[in-house]
Amino acid sequence: MILHGYWRSSAAYRVRIALNLKGLEFSQANHDLRTGAQRAESFQALNPQGLVPALELDGEAFTQSSAIIELLDELHPEPPLLPREPQARARARAMAALIACDIHPLNNLRVLSVLRQEFGAGEDQVSHWIARWITEGFAALEPLIARHAGAFAFGDQPGIVDCHLVPQVYSAERFKVDLSPYPRLHAVADHASAHPAFAAAHPSGQPDADPA
Amino acid sequence: MILHGYWRSSAAYRVRIALNLKGLEFSQANHDLRTGAQRAESFQALNPQGLVPALELDGEAFTQSSAIIELLDELHPEPPLLPREPQARARARAMAALIACDIHPLNNLRVLSVLRQEFGAGEDQVSHWIARWITEGFAALEPLIARHAGAFAFGDQPGIVDCHLVPQVYSAERFKVDLSPYPRLHAVADHASAHPAFAAAHPSGQPDADPA
Numbered sequence: 001m002i003l004h005g006y007w008r009s010s011a012a013y014r015v016r017i018a019l020n021l022k023g024l025e026f027s028q029a030n031h032d033l034r035t036g037a038q039r040a041e042s043f044q045a046l047n048p049q050g051l052v053p054a055l056e057l058d059g060e061a062f063t064q065s066s067a068i069i070e071l072l073d074e075l076h077p078e079p080p081l082l083p084r085e086p087q088a089r090a091r092a093r094a095m096a097a098l099i100a101c102d103i104h105p106l107n108n109l110r111v112l113s114v115l116r117q118e119f120g121a122g123e124d125q126v127s128h129w130i131a132r133w134i135t136e137g138f139a140a141l142e143p144l145i146a147r148h149a150g151a152f153a154f155g156d157q158p159g160i161v162d163c164h165l166v167p168q169v170y171s172a173e174r175f176k177v178d179l180s181p182y183p184r185l186h187a188v189a190d191h192a193s194a195h196p197a198f199a200a201a202h203p204s205g206q207p208d209a210d211p212a
Numbered sequence: 213m214i215l216h217g218y219w220r221s222s223a224a225y226r227v228r229i230a231l232n233l234k235g236l237e238f239s240q241a242n243h244d245l246r247t248g249a250q251r252a253e254s255f256q257a258l259n260p261q262g263l264v265p266a267l268e269l270d271g272e273a274f275t276q277s278s279a280i281i282e283l284l285d286e287l288h289p290e291p292p293l294l295p296r297e298p299q300a301r302a303r304a305r306a307m308a309a310l311i312a313c314d315i316h317p318l319n320n321l322r323v324l325s326v327l328r329q330e331f332g333a334g335e336d337q338v339s340h341w342i343a344r345w346i347t348e349g350f351a352a353l354e355p356l357i358a359r360h361a362g363a364f365a366f367g368d369q370p371g372i373v374d375c376h377l378v379p380q381v382y383s384a385e386r387f388k389v390d391l392s393p394y395p396r397l398h399a400v401a402d403h404a405s406a407h408p409a410f411a412a413a414h415p416s417g418q419p420d421a422d423p424a
Contacts, residue, residue: 020415030334043322045391046324048352048355048356049310049314049352050344056385057299062299062302062303062306063306063310064305064306064310064313066278066305066309066310066313067302067303067305067306067309068302068306069303070301070305071298071299071301071302071305073296074301074302086273086283086286086287087269087274087283087378089282089283090274090279090280090282090283090286091274091279093276093278093279093282093283094275094280097276097278097279098261098275098276100313101276101312101313101316101317102261102263102311102317104313105314105318106317106318106323111318113343114245114341115331118341119327119331119333119337120329125330125331128330129326129330132326140260140261143406144260152316165269166401168248
Protein backbone atom coordinates (compact mmCIF):
# COMPACT_ATOMS: atom_id res chain seq x y z
CA MET A 1 0.00 0.00 0.00
CA ILE A 2 1.50 3.31 -1.11
CA LEU A 3 0.08 6.65 -0.07
CA HIS A 4 0.81 9.39 -2.58
CA GLY A 5 0.74 12.59 -0.62
CA TYR A 6 2.48 15.74 0.47
CA TRP A 7 3.37 16.48 4.06
CA ARG A 8 1.27 19.63 4.33
CA SER A 9 -1.75 18.50 2.31
CA SER A 10 -4.78 18.40 4.61
CA ALA A 11 -6.41 15.68 2.54
CA ALA A 12 -3.32 13.43 2.64
CA TYR A 13 -3.06 14.06 6.39
CA ARG A 14 -6.65 12.76 6.78
CA VAL A 15 -5.77 9.52 5.06
CA ARG A 16 -2.57 9.06 7.09
CA ILE A 17 -4.65 9.32 10.26
CA ALA A 18 -7.19 6.77 8.97
CA LEU A 19 -4.44 4.33 7.97
CA ASN A 20 -2.84 4.69 11.41
CA LEU A 21 -6.18 4.25 13.22
CA LYS A 22 -6.66 1.01 11.28
CA GLY A 23 -3.12 -0.07 12.15
CA LEU A 24 -2.25 -0.56 8.48
CA GLU A 25 1.31 -0.52 7.17
CA PHE A 26 1.93 1.80 4.22
CA SER A 27 4.76 3.50 2.46
CA GLN A 28 4.72 7.05 1.17
CA ALA A 29 5.43 8.58 -2.22
CA ASN A 30 5.41 12.32 -1.76
CA HIS A 31 4.93 15.00 -4.39
CA ASP A 32 5.94 18.57 -3.63
CA LEU A 33 2.86 20.59 -4.57
CA ARG A 34 4.88 23.80 -4.41
CA THR A 35 7.00 22.75 -7.37
CA GLY A 36 4.13 21.14 -9.30
CA ALA A 37 5.60 17.64 -8.83
CA GLN A 38 2.04 16.29 -8.82
CA ARG A 39 1.82 17.15 -12.52
CA ALA A 40 4.68 14.78 -13.40
CA GLU A 41 3.73 12.26 -16.07
CA SER A 42 4.36 9.27 -13.80
CA PHE A 43 1.90 10.55 -11.20
CA GLN A 44 -0.66 11.70 -13.76
CA ALA A 45 -0.68 8.16 -15.13
CA LEU A 46 -1.82 7.03 -11.72
CA ASN A 47 -4.14 9.94 -10.98
CA PRO A 48 -5.06 12.01 -14.04
CA GLN A 49 -6.43 14.74 -11.80
CA GLY A 50 -2.93 15.31 -10.45
CA LEU A 51 -4.12 15.86 -6.89
CA VAL A 52 -3.01 14.19 -3.69
CA PRO A 53 -3.83 11.98 -1.92
CA ALA A 54 -4.01 8.84 -4.01
CA LEU A 55 -3.78 5.45 -2.36
CA GLU A 56 -2.15 2.75 -4.45
CA LEU A 57 -3.62 -0.60 -3.60
CA ASP A 58 -2.69 -3.73 -5.58
CA GLY A 59 -1.37 -1.43 -8.33
CA GLU A 60 -4.56 0.59 -8.61
CA ALA A 61 -4.92 4.16 -7.41
CA PHE A 62 -7.84 5.30 -5.31
CA THR A 63 -8.49 9.01 -5.01
CA GLN A 64 -10.46 11.53 -2.94
CA SER A 65 -9.73 11.31 0.76
CA SER A 66 -13.35 10.82 1.82
CA ALA A 67 -13.75 7.88 -0.57
CA ILE A 68 -10.42 6.41 0.54
CA ILE A 69 -11.42 6.61 4.22
CA GLU A 70 -14.75 4.89 3.49
CA LEU A 71 -12.89 2.22 1.50
CA LEU A 72 -10.48 1.54 4.37
CA ASP A 73 -13.46 1.27 6.71
CA GLU A 74 -15.19 -1.24 4.42
CA LEU A 75 -12.08 -3.36 3.81
CA HIS A 76 -10.91 -3.25 7.44
CA PRO A 77 -14.01 -2.80 9.61
CA GLU A 78 -12.17 -2.74 12.96
CA PRO A 79 -11.87 -0.31 14.62
CA PRO A 80 -14.81 1.41 12.88
CA LEU A 81 -14.35 4.98 11.64
CA LEU A 82 -18.09 5.54 11.30
CA PRO A 83 -20.91 4.90 13.78
CA ARG A 84 -23.11 1.87 13.10
CA GLU A 85 -26.61 3.38 13.01
CA PRO A 86 -27.59 5.04 9.68
CA GLN A 87 -28.74 8.36 11.17
CA ALA A 88 -25.55 8.65 13.22
CA ARG A 89 -23.47 7.74 10.17
CA ALA A 90 -25.21 10.52 8.25
CA ARG A 91 -24.43 13.04 11.01
CA ALA A 92 -20.76 12.03 11.14
CA ARG A 93 -20.49 12.09 7.34
CA ALA A 94 -22.11 15.53 7.24
CA MET A 95 -19.63 16.92 9.77
CA ALA A 96 -16.75 15.51 7.73
CA ALA A 97 -18.27 16.87 4.51
CA LEU A 98 -18.67 20.30 6.05
CA ILE A 99 -14.88 20.37 6.25
CA ALA A 100 -14.18 18.47 3.03
CA CYS A 101 -16.63 20.45 0.87
CA ASP A 102 -17.31 23.78 2.55
CA ILE A 103 -13.91 24.73 3.99
CA HIS A 104 -10.96 22.90 2.54
CA PRO A 105 -11.47 23.17 -1.25
CA LEU A 106 -11.70 26.96 -1.04
CA ASN A 107 -8.29 27.20 0.61
CA ASN A 108 -6.51 24.78 -1.66
CA LEU A 109 -3.19 25.86 -3.14
CA ARG A 110 -4.57 25.83 -6.70
CA VAL A 111 -7.35 28.23 -5.67
CA LEU A 112 -5.05 30.59 -3.80
CA SER A 113 -2.80 30.71 -6.88
CA VAL A 114 -5.70 31.88 -9.01
CA LEU A 115 -6.59 34.55 -6.46
CA ARG A 116 -3.03 35.82 -6.53
CA GLN A 117 -2.48 35.58 -10.25
CA GLU A 118 -5.83 36.52 -11.72
CA PHE A 119 -7.36 38.71 -9.06
CA GLY A 120 -4.11 40.33 -7.98
CA ALA A 121 -4.75 39.32 -4.39
CA GLY A 122 -2.08 40.36 -1.91
CA GLU A 123 -1.08 38.18 1.00
CA ASP A 124 -3.40 40.04 3.39
CA GLN A 125 -6.36 39.36 1.13
CA VAL A 126 -5.35 35.73 0.76
CA SER A 127 -5.11 35.33 4.54
CA HIS A 128 -8.48 36.98 4.95
CA TRP A 129 -9.99 34.63 2.34
CA ILE A 130 -8.56 31.59 4.12
CA ALA A 131 -9.74 32.73 7.54
CA ARG A 132 -13.24 33.53 6.26
CA TRP A 133 -14.02 29.99 5.13
CA ILE A 134 -12.44 28.41 8.18
CA THR A 135 -14.36 30.63 10.60
CA GLU A 136 -17.68 30.22 8.74
CA GLY A 137 -17.23 26.47 8.73
CA PHE A 138 -16.02 26.20 12.33
CA ALA A 139 -18.93 28.37 13.50
CA ALA A 140 -21.28 25.80 11.96
CA LEU A 141 -19.26 22.85 13.30
CA GLU A 142 -19.00 24.07 16.89
CA PRO A 143 -22.67 23.40 17.82
CA LEU A 144 -22.55 20.04 16.01
CA ILE A 145 -19.48 19.03 17.99
CA ALA A 146 -21.08 20.31 21.21
CA ARG A 147 -24.02 18.05 20.43
CA HIS A 148 -22.24 14.91 19.26
CA ALA A 149 -18.78 14.89 20.83
CA GLY A 150 -17.60 12.70 23.62
CA ALA A 151 -13.85 12.46 24.07
CA PHE A 152 -13.63 12.75 20.27
CA ALA A 153 -15.59 14.84 17.75
CA PHE A 154 -18.31 12.23 17.38
CA GLY A 155 -18.66 10.06 20.44
CA ASP A 156 -15.88 8.53 22.47
CA GLN A 157 -13.87 6.84 19.74
CA PRO A 158 -11.77 8.50 17.05
CA GLY A 159 -13.37 8.38 13.62
CA ILE A 160 -14.05 10.05 10.30
CA VAL A 161 -14.86 13.46 11.81
CA ASP A 162 -11.57 13.58 13.70
CA CYS A 163 -9.71 12.50 10.53
CA HIS A 164 -11.06 15.67 8.92
CA LEU A 165 -11.03 18.00 11.91
CA VAL A 166 -7.45 17.64 13.09
CA PRO A 167 -5.88 18.54 9.71
CA GLN A 168 -8.26 21.49 9.35
CA VAL A 169 -7.32 22.78 12.79
CA TYR A 170 -3.63 22.35 11.90
CA SER A 171 -4.27 24.50 8.84
CA ALA A 172 -6.23 27.06 10.88
CA GLU A 173 -3.36 27.38 13.34
CA ARG A 174 -0.88 27.67 10.53
CA PHE A 175 -2.87 30.63 9.21
CA LYS A 176 -3.25 32.07 12.72
CA VAL A 177 -7.04 31.80 12.84
CA ASP A 178 -8.34 32.56 16.34
CA LEU A 179 -9.92 29.37 17.67
CA SER A 180 -11.24 30.82 20.92
CA PRO A 181 -14.82 31.13 19.58
CA TYR A 182 -14.88 27.32 19.08
CA PRO A 183 -13.92 25.88 22.48
CA ARG A 184 -15.48 22.43 22.03
CA LEU A 185 -14.01 22.03 18.56
CA HIS A 186 -10.61 23.16 19.79
CA ALA A 187 -10.75 20.81 22.79
CA VAL A 188 -11.63 17.66 20.82
CA ALA A 189 -9.03 18.50 18.17
CA ASP A 190 -6.38 18.89 20.88
CA HIS A 191 -7.44 15.63 22.50
CA ALA A 192 -7.32 13.76 19.19
CA SER A 193 -3.95 15.27 18.24
CA ALA A 194 -2.38 13.58 21.24
CA HIS A 195 -3.60 10.12 20.14
CA PRO A 196 -0.69 8.11 18.67
CA ALA A 197 -2.44 7.56 15.31
CA PHE A 198 -2.87 11.31 14.89
CA ALA A 199 0.54 12.24 16.28
CA ALA A 200 2.28 9.90 13.82
CA ALA A 201 0.34 11.47 10.94
CA HIS A 202 1.32 15.04 11.80
CA PRO A 203 2.82 16.92 8.83
CA SER A 204 6.01 17.85 10.68
CA GLY A 205 6.88 14.18 11.14
CA GLN A 206 6.55 13.17 7.49
CA PRO A 207 9.64 12.23 5.46
CA ASP A 208 9.19 15.12 3.02
CA ALA A 209 8.55 17.82 5.66
CA ASP A 210 10.57 21.02 5.58
CA PRO A 211 13.15 21.15 8.37
CA ALA A 212 11.58 22.84 11.42
CA MET B 213 -40.06 13.90 4.74
CA ILE B 214 -39.41 17.54 3.86
CA LEU B 215 -36.59 18.61 1.57
CA HIS B 216 -35.38 22.11 2.29
CA GLY B 217 -33.91 23.35 -0.96
CA TYR B 218 -33.83 25.95 -3.66
CA TRP B 219 -34.74 25.19 -7.25
CA ARG B 220 -31.37 26.13 -8.70
CA SER B 221 -29.14 24.71 -5.96
CA SER B 222 -27.01 21.91 -7.41
CA ALA B 223 -26.79 20.17 -4.07
CA ALA B 224 -30.56 20.19 -3.53
CA TYR B 225 -31.01 18.95 -7.12
CA ARG B 226 -28.77 15.95 -6.28
CA VAL B 227 -30.97 15.00 -3.35
CA ARG B 228 -34.19 15.40 -5.37
CA ILE B 229 -32.80 12.93 -7.91
CA ALA B 230 -31.84 10.44 -5.18
CA LEU B 231 -35.28 10.68 -3.55
CA ASN B 232 -36.93 10.13 -6.92
CA LEU B 233 -34.67 7.17 -7.76
CA LYS B 234 -35.69 5.59 -4.45
CA GLY B 235 -39.34 6.30 -5.23
CA LEU B 236 -39.78 8.20 -1.95
CA GLU B 237 -42.52 10.78 -1.40
CA PHE B 238 -41.36 14.14 -0.08
CA SER B 239 -42.55 17.69 0.20
CA GLN B 240 -40.43 20.76 -0.40
CA ALA B 241 -39.69 23.84 1.67
CA ASN B 242 -37.76 26.20 -0.53
CA HIS B 243 -35.54 29.07 0.50
CA ASP B 244 -34.60 31.74 -2.04
CA LEU B 245 -30.82 31.95 -1.73
CA ARG B 246 -30.83 35.19 -3.74
CA THR B 247 -32.70 37.02 -1.00
CA GLY B 248 -30.87 35.30 1.88
CA ALA B 249 -34.02 33.43 2.95
CA GLN B 250 -31.78 30.58 4.15
CA ARG B 251 -30.58 32.88 6.93
CA ALA B 252 -34.10 33.18 8.41
CA GLU B 253 -34.24 32.21 12.07
CA SER B 254 -36.70 29.37 11.47
CA PHE B 255 -34.35 27.69 9.00
CA GLN B 256 -31.21 28.37 11.04
CA ALA B 257 -32.88 26.56 13.94
CA LEU B 258 -33.06 23.52 11.71
CA ASN B 259 -29.67 23.95 10.02
CA PRO B 260 -27.33 26.38 11.79
CA GLN B 261 -25.09 26.45 8.73
CA GLY B 262 -27.92 28.05 6.76
CA LEU B 263 -27.16 26.09 3.62
CA VAL B 264 -29.45 23.97 1.49
CA PRO B 265 -30.24 21.13 1.17
CA ALA B 266 -31.44 19.86 4.52
CA LEU B 267 -33.67 16.82 4.71
CA GLU B 268 -36.16 16.84 7.57
CA LEU B 269 -36.83 13.31 8.69
CA ASP B 270 -38.97 12.59 11.75
CA GLY B 271 -38.44 16.20 12.84
CA GLU B 272 -34.64 16.06 12.58
CA ALA B 273 -32.63 17.78 9.86
CA PHE B 274 -29.91 16.00 7.94
CA THR B 275 -27.44 18.09 5.99
CA GLN B 276 -24.76 17.78 3.29
CA SER B 277 -26.06 16.24 0.09
CA SER B 278 -23.48 13.45 -0.03
CA ALA B 279 -24.33 12.35 3.52
CA ILE B 280 -28.06 12.56 2.75
CA ILE B 281 -27.67 10.39 -0.34
CA GLU B 282 -25.71 7.77 1.61
CA LEU B 283 -28.38 7.87 4.35
CA LEU B 284 -31.16 7.29 1.82
CA ASP B 285 -29.20 4.39 0.40
CA GLU B 286 -28.74 2.82 3.85
CA LEU B 287 -32.37 3.31 4.92
CA HIS B 288 -33.83 2.25 1.56
CA PRO B 289 -31.34 -0.12 -0.06
CA GLU B 290 -33.33 -0.75 -3.25
CA PRO B 291 -32.54 0.30 -5.90
CA PRO B 292 -28.92 0.78 -4.79
CA LEU B 293 -27.23 4.11 -5.53
CA LEU B 294 -23.77 2.67 -4.92
CA PRO B 295 -22.13 -0.46 -6.33
CA ARG B 296 -21.80 -3.42 -3.95
CA GLU B 297 -18.08 -4.17 -4.06
CA PRO B 298 -15.87 -1.92 -1.83
CA GLN B 299 -13.37 -0.96 -4.56
CA ALA B 300 -16.19 -0.06 -6.95
CA ARG B 301 -17.94 1.89 -4.18
CA ALA B 302 -14.72 3.83 -3.63
CA ARG B 303 -14.47 4.65 -7.33
CA ALA B 304 -18.07 5.84 -7.52
CA ARG B 305 -17.68 7.88 -4.33
CA ALA B 306 -14.49 9.45 -5.66
CA MET B 307 -16.20 10.50 -8.90
CA ALA B 308 -19.05 12.04 -6.88
CA ALA B 309 -16.56 13.74 -4.54
CA LEU B 310 -14.64 15.16 -7.48
CA ILE B 311 -17.80 17.13 -8.26
CA ALA B 312 -18.89 17.74 -4.67
CA CYS B 313 -15.47 18.87 -3.39
CA ASP B 314 -13.39 20.00 -6.36
CA ILE B 315 -15.94 21.77 -8.57
CA HIS B 316 -19.15 22.76 -6.88
CA PRO B 317 -18.00 24.54 -3.67
CA LEU B 318 -15.83 26.93 -5.66
CA ASN B 319 -18.79 28.10 -7.71
CA ASN B 320 -21.22 28.48 -4.86
CA LEU B 321 -23.19 31.73 -4.62
CA ARG B 322 -21.52 32.70 -1.32
CA VAL B 323 -18.07 32.36 -2.95
CA LEU B 324 -18.99 34.33 -6.05
CA SER B 325 -20.34 37.11 -3.81
CA VAL B 326 -16.97 37.40 -2.09
CA LEU B 327 -15.19 37.54 -5.45
CA ARG B 328 -17.49 40.35 -6.55
CA GLN B 329 -17.50 42.30 -3.31
CA GLU B 330 -13.98 41.88 -1.98
CA PHE B 331 -11.95 41.27 -5.10
CA GLY B 332 -13.97 43.61 -7.31
CA ALA B 333 -14.51 40.80 -9.82
CA GLY B 334 -16.55 41.79 -12.86
CA GLU B 335 -18.98 39.38 -14.47
CA ASP B 336 -16.43 38.29 -17.07
CA GLN B 337 -13.98 37.33 -14.35
CA VAL B 338 -16.71 35.53 -12.42
CA SER B 339 -17.70 33.55 -15.53
CA HIS B 340 -14.08 32.70 -16.17
CA TRP B 341 -13.68 31.52 -12.54
CA ILE B 342 -16.78 29.32 -12.82
CA ALA B 343 -15.70 27.83 -16.12
CA ARG B 344 -12.17 27.15 -14.88
CA TRP B 345 -13.23 24.82 -12.07
CA ILE B 346 -15.85 23.08 -14.17
CA THR B 347 -13.44 22.44 -17.05
CA GLU B 348 -10.61 21.29 -14.76
CA GLY B 349 -12.98 18.92 -13.00
CA PHE B 350 -14.67 17.64 -16.15
CA ALA B 351 -11.28 17.03 -17.76
CA ALA B 352 -10.46 14.72 -14.83
CA LEU B 353 -13.90 13.10 -14.87
CA GLU B 354 -14.03 12.35 -18.59
CA PRO B 355 -11.45 9.49 -18.50
CA LEU B 356 -13.06 8.09 -15.34
CA ILE B 357 -16.46 8.06 -17.02
CA ALA B 358 -14.94 6.55 -20.16
CA ARG B 359 -13.58 3.78 -17.96
CA HIS B 360 -16.55 3.11 -15.69
CA ALA B 361 -19.66 4.18 -17.56
CA GLY B 362 -22.25 1.95 -19.08
CA ALA B 363 -25.56 3.55 -19.94
CA PHE B 364 -25.01 5.71 -16.84
CA ALA B 365 -21.89 7.34 -15.38
CA PHE B 366 -20.95 4.26 -13.36
CA GLY B 367 -22.29 1.08 -14.91
CA ASP B 368 -25.72 0.51 -16.34
CA GLN B 369 -27.88 1.73 -13.48
CA PRO B 370 -28.33 5.29 -12.29
CA GLY B 371 -26.52 6.03 -9.02
CA ILE B 372 -24.59 8.44 -6.88
CA VAL B 373 -22.33 9.65 -9.69
CA ASP B 374 -25.30 10.56 -11.88
CA CYS B 375 -26.93 12.34 -8.91
CA HIS B 376 -23.88 14.61 -8.86
CA LEU B 377 -23.12 14.79 -12.57
CA VAL B 378 -26.48 15.87 -13.96
CA PRO B 379 -26.79 18.96 -11.70
CA GLN B 380 -23.19 19.91 -12.47
CA VAL B 381 -23.82 19.64 -16.21
CA TYR B 382 -26.98 21.74 -15.79
CA SER B 383 -24.84 24.38 -14.10
CA ALA B 384 -22.14 24.12 -16.80
CA GLU B 385 -24.75 24.67 -19.51
CA ARG B 386 -26.24 27.58 -17.63
CA PHE B 387 -22.80 29.21 -17.61
CA LYS B 388 -22.25 28.29 -21.28
CA VAL B 389 -19.26 26.04 -20.67
CA ASP B 390 -18.30 24.17 -23.85
CA LEU B 391 -18.89 20.47 -23.20
CA SER B 392 -17.51 19.20 -26.50
CA PRO B 393 -14.15 18.17 -24.94
CA TYR B 394 -16.05 15.74 -22.69
CA PRO B 395 -18.12 13.62 -25.05
CA ARG B 396 -18.61 10.59 -22.75
CA LEU B 397 -19.51 12.77 -19.79
CA HIS B 398 -21.93 14.77 -21.91
CA ALA B 399 -23.52 11.61 -23.34
CA VAL B 400 -24.16 9.92 -20.00
CA ALA B 401 -25.48 13.15 -18.50
CA ASP B 402 -27.89 13.52 -21.43
CA HIS B 403 -28.98 9.93 -21.08
CA ALA B 404 -29.58 10.27 -17.34
CA SER B 405 -31.42 13.57 -17.77
CA ALA B 406 -34.08 11.78 -19.78
CA HIS B 407 -34.74 9.28 -16.97
CA PRO B 408 -38.01 10.13 -15.17
CA ALA B 409 -36.35 10.44 -11.73
CA PHE B 410 -33.93 13.01 -13.14
CA ALA B 411 -36.49 14.81 -15.30
CA ALA B 412 -38.81 15.30 -12.31
CA ALA B 413 -35.91 16.75 -10.30
CA HIS B 414 -34.97 19.35 -12.92
CA PRO B 415 -34.77 22.89 -11.50
CA SER B 416 -37.22 24.33 -14.03
CA GLY B 417 -39.98 22.02 -12.80
CA GLN B 418 -39.69 22.92 -9.10
CA PRO B 419 -42.45 24.88 -7.35
CA ASP B 420 -40.16 27.84 -6.59
CA ALA B 421 -38.59 28.09 -10.08
CA ASP B 422 -38.56 31.43 -11.86
CA PRO B 423 -41.07 31.54 -14.73
CA ALA B 424 -39.34 30.37 -17.93
